[in-house]
Amino acid sequence: MTDATGHHTVSAGEAIAEFVNTSKRFGAVLAADSLNLRIRKGEFLSFLGPSGCGKTTALRMLAGFETPTEGTILIDGRELASEPAYRRPVNMVFQHYALFPHMTVAENVAYGLRQRRPKLPGAEIALRVAKALDTVRLGDFGPRRIWQMSGGQQQRVALARAIVNEPKILLLDEPMAALDAKLRAEMQMELLGLQRSLGITFILVTHDQQEALSMSDRICIMGKGRIMQIGTPRELYDLPANRYVADFVGRANILPARVRATTGARAEVALADGLSVEVTAPFAVPPGAAVEVAIRPEALRLALAPEPGVPAIAATVTHMTFFGEHIEYLLAHPVLGALQVMLPRQAERALPGAGVGAMLHVLWDPGAGLILGQD
Amino acid sequence: MAISQRMARAILLAPAGLWYAVLLVLPLIVVLVYSFGERGAAGGYAPAFTLAQYANLGARWTAFQNTLLLAPAGTLAALLIAYPLAYFLALRVSARWRTTLLVLVIVPFWTSILIRSYAWIFLLGGRGIPQLLSDLGLGDLRLINTPFAVLLGIVYGYLPLMVFPIYVSLEKLDKRLLEAAGDLGAPPWRSFLQITLPLSLPGVATGSMLVFILLMGEYLIPQMLGGGKVFFVGNALVDLFLQSRNWAFGSALAVTLVAIMLVTVTLYMRFLKRIGAARDDVGLM
Ligand SMILES: Nc1ncnc2c1ncn2[C@@H]1O[C@H](COP(=O)(O)OP(=O)(O)OP(=O)(O)O)[C@@H](O)[C@H]1O
Ligand SMILES: [Mg+2]
Numbered sequence: 001m002t003d004a005t006g007h008h009t010v011s012a013g014e015a016i017a018e019f020v021n022t023s024k025r026f027g028a029v030l031a032a033d034s035l036n037l038r039i040r041k042g043e044f045l046s047f048l049g050p051s052g053c054g055k056t057t058a059l060r061m062l063a064g065f066e067t068p069t070e071g072t073i074l075i076d077g078r079e080l081a082s083e084p085a086y087r088r089p090v091n092m093v094f095q096h097y098a099l100f101p102h103m104t105v106a107e108n109v110a111y112g113l114r115q116r117r118p119k120l121p122g123a124e125i126a127l128r129v130a131k132a133l134d135t136v137r138l139g140d141f142g143p144r145r146i147w148q149m150s151g152g153q154q155q156r157v158a159l160a161r162a163i164v165n166e167p168k169i170l171l172l173d174e175p176m177a178a179l180d181a182k183l184r185a186e187m188q189m190e191l192l193g194l195q196r197s198l199g200i201t202f203i204l205v206t207h208d209q210q211e212a213l214s215m216s217d218r219i220c221i222m223g224k225g226r227i228m229q230i231g232t233p234r235e236l237y238d239l240p241a242n243r244y245v246a247d248f249v250g251r252a253n254i255l256p257a258r259v260r261a262t263t264g265a266r267a268e269v270a271l272a273d274g275l276s277v278e279v280t281a282p283f284a285v286p287p288g289a290a291v292e293v294a295i296r297p298e299a300l301r302l303a304l305a306p307e308p309g310v311p312a313i314a315a316t317v318t319h320m321t322f323f324g325e326h327i328e329y330l331l332a333h334p335v336l337g338a339l340q341v342m343l344p345r346q347a348e349r350a351l352p353g354a355g356v357g358a359m360l361h362v363l364w365d366p367g368a369g370l371i372l373g374q375d
Numbered sequence: 376m377a378i379s380q381r382m383a384r385a386i387l388l389a390p391a392g393l394w395y396a397v398l399l400v401l402p403l404i405v406v407l408v409y410s411f412g413e414r415g416a417a418g419g420y421a422p423a424f425t426l427a428q429y430a431n432l433g434a435r436w437t438a439f440q441n442t443l444l445l446a447p448a449g450t451l452a453a454l455l456i457a458y459p460l461a462y463f464l465a466l467r468v469s470a471r472w473r474t475t476l477l478v479l480v481i482v483p484f485w486t487s488i489l490i491r492s493y494a495w496i497f498l499l500g501g502r503g504i505p506q507l508l509s510d511l512g513l514g515d516l517r518l519i520n521t522p523f524a525v526l527l528g529i530v531y532g533y534l535p536l537m538v539f540p541i542y543v544s545l546e547k548l549d550k551r552l553l554e555a556a557g558d559l560g561a562p563p564w565r566s567f568l569q570i571t572l573p574l575s576l577p578g579v580a581t582g583s584m585l586v587f588i589l590l591m592g593e594y595l596i597p598q599m600l601g602g603g604k605v606f607f608v609g610n611a612l613v614d615l616f617l618q619s620r621n622w623a624f625g626s627a628l629a630v631t632l633v634a635i636m637l638v639t640v641t642l643y644m645r646f647l648k649r650i651g652a653a654r655d656d657v658g659l660m
Contacts, residue, residue, distance in 0.1 A: 063558055064557075064558075065554055065557075065558075084557070084562075085554070085557040085558050086557045086558070086559075086560050086561055086562050086563075087560075090558075091558055091559065092555075092558045094551055094554070094555060096551065098549065098551040098552050098554065098555040099555075100552060100555070100556075100570060101552075101574070102573050102574055111556070111559050111561075111569075112559035112560055115559060115560035115561045115565065116560065161559070165559065165560070
């Protein structure tokens with residue numbers, strides 16, 4: 001299914017797997033802190049977060065390599081927290097592929113099918129292996145040795161070795177981390193196509209935001225062993241729930257403010273310099289509350305003179321960075337500190353002579369920016 | 376440039392080359408020549424060209440029989456004991472204990488095998504374990520000077536040489552491969568047979584070759600724990616060279632032993648190659 005924005009959508013009803021208060025402790029380290037997550041059938045879900053935040057741990061608990069210290073995991077409605085990996089209907093593509101060096105490409109791909117009991121007929125195995133190799137466009141590589149394959153080819157062997165088993169869930173732990181940028185982009189497209197055509201639930205671990213934003217139906221942002229927010233890429237970008245997410249996904253100016261008044265989903269807040277701006281309030285806030293507001297650099301505008309009816313912050317340009325189609329301005333304000341503003345190229349032409357050292361007005365359109373919740 | 380490189384290589388290889396030429400190749404040639412000779416009137420060697428010594432090999436058949444039985448048996452027994460031990464050390468012990476336990480494996484080497492064999496003589500002798508068993512009413516058992524005593528001695532003596540190569544190959548095994556096998560549906564024992572075992576075969580090959588070759592030439596342990604009743608070709612050689620002073624026959628025996636070893640080792644290598652341990656991607660030894 002596709003929605004109006006061209007995004008693949010998955011009905012929220014059916015859960016293929018579920019973390020229920022799942023925690024994992026390694027000695028003093030709480031690698032997963034009471035995770036609660038429903039994974040939908042057929043969705044492409046990403047775990048996104050910085051290094052050491054517990055992404056791999058969450059995945060390994062799902063695969064059965066780690067047993068939760070607390071809580072449980074359901075797969076297809078069954079309680080599986082203590083089920084060994086080899087009896088779970090999930091397959092994993094390992095970060096460094098973990099291909100068997102003493103087997104050919106075809107033997108690697110056939111491995112999972114050969115473990116089935118009762119045994120599958122050899123002819124069926126051969127057929128399915130050939131089909132899986134075709135799917136990853138390695139049709140002629142069956143008799144090759146693993147060490148004769150390039151990194152990208154090995155990655156596809158690993159993928160074929162997993163999908164040939166038609167698992168309920170395919171787990172991918174940074175499968176593209178070892179590839180160069182061009183190959184990675186190619187593989188991302190292939191992976192996405194594969195997910196759509198196979199209809200298997202994919203769970204991808206990554207710390208590459210672009211990868212997560214461009215591929216996922218939903219992203220689960222993780223930090224310090226916890227789930228910080230779950231949502232579609234647009235939701236996460238447009239409505240980050242807290243400072244952590246606002247900071248981690250894309251870039252944001254995060255400013256302290258005090259609530260003056262609220263009207264529905266809008267709130268009027270006062271910034272530290274006393275300026276009143278109107279922001280989105282995703283949840284109810286009482287007047288007088290101290291909050292943090294976030295605004296994306298591209299939601300702000302710059303002008304030589306203030307516009308009537310639009311709150312403006314006068315600040316000095318300290319840096320300009322050229323990104324081709326965009327220009328990034330870094331401005332300094334005596335009270336608010338540093339502000340980032342991203343302008344499209346043509347907007348720069350409206351600011352003749354506005355180089356480093358110039359005093360410009362940062363315009364804050366009503367409703368731009370939002371109030372952040374607690375981490 | 377090329378010349379100085381060749382010079383450097385020659386200089387680097389000279390000591391080892393000289394060593395092997397003088398101490399290995401030359402004596403082997405001497406032994407080969409002697410094996411076609413005769414016993415001198417007063418013992419030693421008298422030049423001749425005859426196959427008589429080889430025709431007489433049957434006279435020492437028992438020594439060959441013992442060697443050809445106990446060397447492979449000892450290798451196999453050592454392998455069967457060493458593999459689980461190496462597996463345990465490499466895959467089941469926490470890193471904190473591993474080094475300590477590995478050192479314990481080689482601790483016996485800190486004492487001469489001679490002294491340790493004396494200890495075994497006592498343990499297996501009349502007043503050792505047999506005494507204990509009969510005190511417990513478990514009947515009379517003779518241990519010392521039996522094939523079993525020799526087998527026990529050689530397995531005991533050579534076990535570390537088997538443990539280490541296997542340990543190394545298991546240690547460098549990528550543990551994620553085992554997770555991958557499990558993930559693909561293989562229960563632990565099957566992933567052992569299909570992944571761990573094949574990938575540790577290079578270590579098995581090195582260890583068993585090392586132990587087997589040394590056992591074929593073993594002399595000390597049969598001498599001490601076999602008490603002249605269970606003797607190897609090595610013991611027969613000592614007897615022929617030092618007691619009977621029949622150097623020509625001794626040489627024929629030695630040449631035959633080397634030939635048997637060459638054939639066995641070659642066959643073993645072939646076998647390993649067939650089952651895949653010696654493939655270039657895994658690398659034998
Ligand atoms: N087997 C283990 N023993 C002890 N601590 C562990 C173990 N595995 C993970 N940890 C710890 O748990 C935390 C989470 O680790 P995890 O591997 O899940 O992170 P990650 O999000 O996958 O990071 P990365 O992006 O670097 O792969 C880390 O602090 C890590 O040190
Ligand atoms: Mg990880």
